[in-house]
Amino acid sequence: DAGITQSPRYKITETGRQVTLMCHQTWSHSYMFWYRQDLGHGLRLIYYSAAADITDKGEVPDGYVVSRSKTENFPLTLESATRSQTSVYFCASGQGAKEQYFGPGTRLTVT
């Protein structure tokens, strides 16, 4: 489990501010994912990446930006945070058609 980490673990920010959530994995997995988890909605995919410099939208990408310049890192940026983006964010990684390993999550509150 220590192979995938997220930072910060908790974040409080104000509406309109930019915030970046970090995700780092040490397994050299090709795939990385960002999900948000809200009560009643389960886990919803925001963005995913099949390899460095390759990213694609998931179910709920609006208001988020990702990049993947290195295989091990997959930061998620909220360009102008809104209250509706208050959520728990999980990063995950996987080697293609196998298990996705989830990070410990980041609890983000937008006030």
Place this chain on the structure above:
Amino acid sequence: GENVEQHPSTLSVQEGDSAVIKCTYSDSASNYFPWYKQELGKRPQLIIDIRSNVGEKKDQRIAVTLNKTAKHFSLHITETQPEDSAVYFCAASKNYGQNFVFGPGTRLSVLP
């Protein structure tokens, strides 16, 4: 796009009884169906998965069945124990693991 429904949303069983959680999916092209368990305050973890070319898979007390024609799959837990209490998520994916769509989750409580 894919839509995954999951029932029931909450489930309480007595210790030692069986629990069944059902999911339906909409996209007939989906071919990989994992189940994740999430304990309170923890990250989701894979407990079992099944591919579309298999009808059933078992791992000790847990099993998953898949009906491709009806587009539904189910998680079966036998001889439930208190440590099985958690939220369980099903998911469906095309291309064997890209772009998962998760169900909304089932909160399972195993009563001693």
